[in-house]
Amino acid sequence: SQQGEEDPQALSIQEGENATMNCSYKTSINNLQWYRQNSGRGLVHLILIRSNEREKHSGRLRVTLDTSKKSSSLLITASRAADTASYFCATEVGSGSARQLTFGSGTQLTVLP
Amino acid sequence: DTGVSQDPRHKITKRGQNVTFRCDPISEHNRLYWYRQTLGQGPEFLTYFQNEAQLEKSRLLSDRFSAERPKGSFSTLEIQRTEQGDSAMYLCASSFGTGGMSSYEQYFGPGTRLTVT
Numbered sequence: 001s002q003q004g005e006e007d008p009q010a011l012s013i014q015e016g017e018n019a020t021m022n023c024s025y026k027t028s029i030n031n032l033q034w035y036r037q038n039s040g041r042g043l044v045h046l047i048l049i050r051s052n053e054r055e056k057h058s059g060r061l062r063v064t065l066d067t068s069k070k071s072s073s074l075l076i077t078a079s080r081a082a083d084t085a086s087y088f089c090a091t092e093v094g095s096g097s098a099r100q101l102t103f104g105s106g107t108q109l110t111v112l113p
Numbered sequence: 114d115t116g117v118s119q120d121p122r123h124k125i126t127k128r129g130q131n132v133t134f135r136c137d138p139i140s141e142h143n144r145l146y147w148y149r150q151t152l153g154q155g156p157e158f159l160t161y162f163q164n165e166a167q168l169e170k171s172r173l174l175s176d177r178f179s180a181e182r183p184k185g186s187f188s189t190l191e192i193q194r195t196e197q198g199d200s201a202m203y204l205c206a207s208s209f210g211t212g213g214m215s216s217y218e219q220y221f222g223p224g225t226r227l228t229v230t
Contacts, residue, residue, distance in 0.1 A: 105155050
């Protein structure tokens with residue numbers, strides 16, 4: 001089963017607008033990661049936020065994490081056509097050597113030129 | 114290219130045949146992961162290795178699936194007696210992680226697309 005669930009499933013915006021995607025999960029996590037996937041480059045890691053962090057920035061990306069609500073959001077500012085892709089959140093659970101990453105079903109983002 | 118590589122990129126096989134995929138991780142990474150992804154879904158965890166030890170296996174990994182990572186370098190994933198339901202993209206990823214510490218990000222290979230006819 002997939003712990004993380006992204007919302008919305010699909011999002012279409014104009015170039016230059018901001019895009020916000022949300023992720024909800026069910027159990028306590030070690031960290032939460034966002035990945036992007038398109039046909040040209042496969043799955044690419046975007047950003048990792050640990051359970052004791054609340055916000056993180058990387059370039060045009062801003063991620064928030066609310067462990068009390070078991071939710072995260074990914075904001076892409078000033079979107080570009082090249083941002084068109086599927087975006088997945090992934091939660092790491094487990095301890096010691098028994099850790100695994102569980103992906104959601106993704107948000108398909110389309111940025112229109 | 115120092116990224117994760119997978120071979121082959123595409124495999125078409127008939128039901129009942131065995132297939133084997135190979136993954137070469139980033140050389141300094143000690144952890145290696147296998148995932149399966151079907152259309153419209155996120156990757157599903159199958160198994161992972163830390164060095165040569167297989168530490169976790171998903172319930173998705175039936176007895177027909179076996180993975181190895183001899184000498185803690187490349188890994189192979191074998192599927193015996195393939196079924197049509199095995200058709201999917203098989204992804205390999207690697208990362209660095211130690212003992213009780215939380216993992217770092219995973220770097221994914223391009224995947225092997227398996228079609229079982």
